Amino acid sequence: MSAMENDRAGRIGGQILAVEGVSLAFGGVKALSDVSFDVREHEVRAIIGPNGAGKSSMLNVINGVYHPQKGTIRYQGREYHHMDPHEVAVSGIARTFQSLALFKGMSVLDNIMTGRNLRMRSNILLQALRIGPALREENEHREVVERIIDFLEIQAYRKTPVGRLPYGLQKRVDLARALAMEPKILLLDEPMAGMNIEEKQDMCRFILDVNDEFGTTIVLIEHDMSVVMDISDRVVVLDYGRKIGDGTPDEVRGNQAVIDAYLGVSH
Ligand SMILES: Nc1ncnc2c1ncn2[C@@H]1O[C@H](COP(=O)(O)OP(=O)(O)OP(=O)(O)O)[C@@H](O)[C@H]1O
Ligand SMILES: [Mg+2]
CATH class of the missing domain: 3.40.50.300 (P-loop containing nucleotide triphosphate hydrolases)
Known part of the structure; x- marks a missing residue:
């Protein structure tokens, strides 16, 4: 061993x-x-x-x-x-899927952010307006997501729509989305x-x-x-x-x- x-x-x-x-x-x-x-x-x-x-x-x-x-x-x-x-x-408990369940038209970053939804505390209106606690919260979520992006070495594709990535990288984005749930x-x-x-x-x-x-x-x-x-x-x-x-x-x-x-x- x-x-x-x-x-x-x-x-x-x-x-x-x-x-x-x-x-x-x-x-x-x-x-x-x-x-x-x-x-x-x-x-x-x-x-x-x-x-x-x-x-x-x-x-x-x-x-x-x-x-x-x-x-x-x-x-x-x-x-x-x-x-x-x-x-x-x-x-x-988070999961990835046998057939990919990502939003193909959305960027890598935004797909991974969907993994944070469960952890969002402030209400939708404050989030939409990006004011007060919602702005601070969004920044916290972005930090977690950026760490995962670095960890899985997908920095170069942050802004790329997921549908344009090769299959292997799409699977990695799916892993990143699940990891974003910590x-x-x-x-x-x-x-x-x-x-x-x-x-x-x-x-x-x-x-x-x-x-x-x-x-x-x-x-x-x-x-x-x-x-x-x-x-x-x-x-x-x-x-x-x-x-x-x-x-x-x-x-x-x-x-x-x-x-x-x-x-x-x-x-
Ligand atoms: N939602 C469902 N409705 C009806 N039958 C189902 C459903 N989900 C699974 N099954 C059936 O249950 C059995 C087990 O399926 P399951 O998908 O769990 O197998 P698996 O081991 O994951 O197979 P694979 O290696 O092909 O992915 C199969 O006979 C399948 O057809
Ligand atoms: Mg199966």
Whole structure:
């Protein structure tokens, strides 16, 4: 184990989130069946599995978009039957999307500013007039956003409409927007999908930097196994809505059920 990995392992804390016995069905389709796993503070927790395994559904349960028929979610000492999307965001869980959800005609800077909306205190009228406390508040938000822009090395594109950027950079802007919420937990749904090798390497580095520098807990869905094995502390494996594996990358790699369902199959 390298010194850096040792450092990271030493930073992992207690349980921050736990999913217990979650089942979710859409009509006759069982998207999730009795799935349980936990997430520890500061770890990088991957969710892997074949197409349709229920990975995105799991993130949608965690952020309150889907309400499971069974099971509970424990977060910050409270137990929920289902989460409320607004409460989730305010309480420090942010996400990026499998298909990008940015405003293509708006600049990089303005897209990232939308991540601050939840934290805006002054009312819309004062904000529009840019007077008094609203002006001071806007300056504070801009400072946070500028720090994130520097951190993710997108200074050169601050004023560029997002739709004109290459795909890999658009994904980075989506990460920046989520980070602007200053989340405790960041849910990333295939942040490297569709990227070339160089873009993937950059994204890996940024995810680990966010984890190291801000202490953000990361829950990550990813199909590229070399990425998963490289950057995650623990991995959950789903197949047809069921959990078939859970452990360190090495444990999961050696799990016969996981090899049969996923790792042994080319994808
Ligand atoms: N809103 C929905 N309405 C109906 N069925 C849905 C809905 N969302 C997901 N499903 C179904 O639930 C199952 C799990 O889908 P999900 O998107 O969670 O899989 P996934 O593991 O993220 O797959 P992929 O790797 O292709 O992104 C699939 O059969 C899917 O068709
Ligand atoms: Mg998905």
